[in-house]
Amino acid sequence: MRPLDWWVLGASLVFIVAYGLWKSRRNATVNEYLLAGKTMPWYAMALSIMATQASAITFISTTGQAYIDGMRFVQFYFGLPLAMILLCVTAVPIFHRANVYTAYEYLETRFDAKTRLLVSIVFLISRGLAVGVALYAPAIVLTVIFGWPDSWTTALMGTLVVAYTTLGGVKAVTWTDFQQMLIMFVGLFVALGMAIAKLPDDVGLGGALSIAGAAGRLNAVVTRFDWNDQYNIWNGLFGGMFLMLAYFGTDQSQVQRYLTGKSVAQSRLSLLFNAVAKVPMQFFILLIGAMVFVFYTFERPPVSFNPSQEAKISAAAVEEYDRLFRERREAARGLLAGAVPPEGLREANRRLETFRRDAGAANDANYVFLTFVTQQLPAGAVGLIMAAIFAAAMSTISAEINSLATVSVVDVYRRFVKPGATDRHYLNASRAATVFWGLYAIATAGFGRNLDSLIVAVNKLGSYFYGGLLGVFILAFYFPRTGGTAAFLAVLAGEAAIFAAAWFTGVSFLWYNVIGAVVVVVTGAALARLFEKPA
Amino acid sequence: MIQRDPAEEPPPLAASWGRLYSAVACYLAALIALFWLFTRTYSR
Numbered sequence: 001m002r003p004l005d006w007w008v009l010g011a012s013l014v015f016i017v018a019y020g021l022w023k024s025r026r027n028a029t030v031n032e033y034l035l036a037g038k039t040m041p042w043y044a045m046a047l048s049i050m051a052t053q054a055s056a057i058t059f060i061s062t063t064g065q066a067y068i069d070g071m072r073f074v075q076f077y078f079g080l081p082l083a084m085i086l087l088c089v090t091a092v093p094i095f096h097r098a099n100v101y102t103a104y105e106y107l108e109t110r111f112d113a114k115t116r117l118l119v120s121i122v123f124l125i126s127r128g129l130a131v132g133v134a135l136y137a138p139a140i141v142l143t144v145i146f147g148w149p150d151s152w153t154t155a156l157m158g159t160l161v162v163a164y165t166t167l168g169g170v171k172a173v174t175w176t177d178f179q180q181m182l183i184m185f186v187g188l189f190v191a192l193g194m195a196i197a198k199l200p201d202d203v204g205l206g207g208a209l210s211i212a213g214a215a216g217r218l219n220a221v222v223t224r225f226d227w228n229d230q231y232n233i234w235n236g237l238f239g240g241m242f243l244m245l246a247y248f249g250t251d252q253s254q255v256q257r258y259l260t261g262k263s264v265a266q267s268r269l270s271l272l273f274n275a276v277a278k279v280p281m282q283f284f285i286l287l288i289g290a291m292v293f294v295f296y297t298f299e300r301p302p303v304s305f306n307p308s309q310e311a312k313i314s315a316a317a318v319e320e321y322d323r324l325f326r327e328r329r330e331a332a333r334g335l336l337a338g339a340v341p342p343e344g345l346r347e348a349n350r351r352l353e354t355f356r357r358d359a360g361a362a363n364d365a366n367y368v369f370l371t372f373v374t375q376q377l378p379a380g381a382v383g384l385i386m387a388a389i390f391a392a393a394m395s396t397i398s399a400e401i402n403s404l405a406t407v408s409v410v411d412v413y414r415r416f417v418k419p420g421a422t423d424r425h426y427l428n429a430s431r432a433a434t435v436f437w438g439l440y441a442i443a444t445a446g447f448g449r450n451l452d453s454l455i456v457a458v459n460k461l462g463s464y465f466y467g468g469l470l471g472v473f474i475l476a477f478y479f480p481r482t483g484g485t486a487a488f489l490a491v492l493a494g495e496a497a498i499f500a501a502a503w504f505t506g507v508s509f510l511w512y513n514v515i516g517a518v519v520v521v522v523t524g525a526a527l528a529r530l531f532e533k534p535a
Numbered sequence: 536m537i538q539r540d541p542a543e544e545p546p547p548l549a550a551s552w553g554r555l556y557s558a559v560a561c562y563l564a565a566l567i568a569l570f571w572l573f574t575r576t577y578s579r
Contacts, residue, residue, distance in 0.1 A: 081559055082563065218578055219578055221573075
């Protein structure tokens with residue numbers, strides 16, 4: 001990073017945090033602190049929802065995913081617009097009418113206190129496990145750039161996020177998310193533009209697409225169905241829809257974004273904006289990864305993008321790697337000249353990838369984009385993209401900490417530990433809970449170190465719990481005869497089914513959401529007869 | 536359990552929420568068709 005990059009990065013971060021704190025300077029009540037007094041316009045919620053989902057992992061890991069595996073990951077998002085429509089019809093008006101702080105508070109009015117507590121605990125466990133991983137992703141950035149220990153960087157980033165989330169509450173989270181998402185959009189366009197501009201003069205965009213396509217990096221739609229394949233159109237549409245329904249409809253880190261809306265219409269518009277914008281945005285992020293792949297077809301990449309792995313590669317291995325790289329480069333040039341068929345490039349690429357794997361250079365997907373940015377982009381652009389990555393990280397972590405604190409205070413502390421205290425007491429408790437979850441995230445961030453692709457790890461982790469959460473809300477909305485005890489037992493059965501599917505079958509994780517939701521609904525409906533709802 | 540509010544605020548972009556949802560669903564279908572064409576064109 002050069003001085004201009006530092007200036008761009010520092011100015012962006014200071015501006016975002018200052019703006020968020022200024023917009024949230026008056027938080028006198030719990031309602032203002034946790035729900036922004038229900039005053040948020042749709043565009044602020046829309047970008048906050050998008051920014052909460054788009055973490056640093058989205059930039060770092062998704063581009064690396066396209067580099068290694070192609071663009072088929074985009075299909076994961078095909079179910080999102082359908083999920084948004086269903087939520088606009090169901091969850092948004094129901095939560096607004098119920099006038100709740102959290103989605104789980106609604107479950108008590110619909111079922112009973114024990115079901116609310118169980119589901120709140122499931123959320124706290126699942127989101128608590130993921131928040132550390134989300135904080136770890138930007139640590140990779142600083143580790144690559146400066147070689148700083150990741151424990152320092154997680155502490156630095158965590159402290160900054162905890163400070164503005166604790167002081168400003170949900171308003172600070174939403175308005176900083178808004179600014180952070182704008183910076184991410186600019187960062188994305190700059191990254192894609194630079195990836196294309198850095199290609200050799202005689203290649204051009206058309207040639208780059210031909211090379212990426214021949215190497216299997218433009219596989220945006222895979223129509224062949226396979227239960228065990230994570231990314232094909234069918235798993236994306238159905239499995240993805242269930243995952244997104246659960247994430248946006250039952251995960252408080254997202255529900256809290258649209259509960260701050262002025263009206264049902266404003267909340268609906270914020271979700272529909274995401275329905276329209278999210279899939280193309282993911283497509284462009286993946287296209288950046290595919291273009292980076294083409295760039296490194298002509299420019300020699302390291303054997304491993306992970307610096308610690310690269311340092312262990314022997315000189316003899318490097319020599320063989322150089323030979324295989326030249327072979328692939330010639331195959332790519334031959335493809336453009338019409339002298340080599342696509343299979344020739346595919347085969348040369350396969351040999352190179354097999355060699356990399358055998359040489360111990362696997363698990364470096366998270367480092368590809370960062371290496372490209374820091375080594376290839378001009379001064380200023382590096383700072384801007386770093387600012388976008390940090391903005392993405394902060395927006396996700398702040399929303400997660402904010403929602404964890406909200407559920408801890410509203411669904412556990414206020415309901416079961418200390419009911420009937422003053423509003424001021426709960427406001428202070430919310431601030432204390434925010435600090436607690438921030439410190440917890442910093443303490444657990446190191447677990448991310450052992451994970452391969454962070455984007456896959458985070459989604460997989462969510463899928464262990466989301467099916468159960470989704471199922472209980474379907475019961476609440478559509479099965480009026482099901483009472484609290486039946487719903488409570490159904491959630492336990494759903495979670496058991498998900499863990500059984502994960503341990504005893506090879507089914508793709510996207511289907512865990514479907515399995516969990518179906519088991520909860522079927523069990524809840526069946527038990528409704530056994531445990532009659534009191535009249 | 537789901538009740539429709541007769542005084543529901545209409546969407547700013549279409550005559551009804553139903554039409555807006557249909558437009559989003561059609562948009563998704565068009566997007567997938569476009570991506571499929573993209574895949575077919577370049578993945579030989």
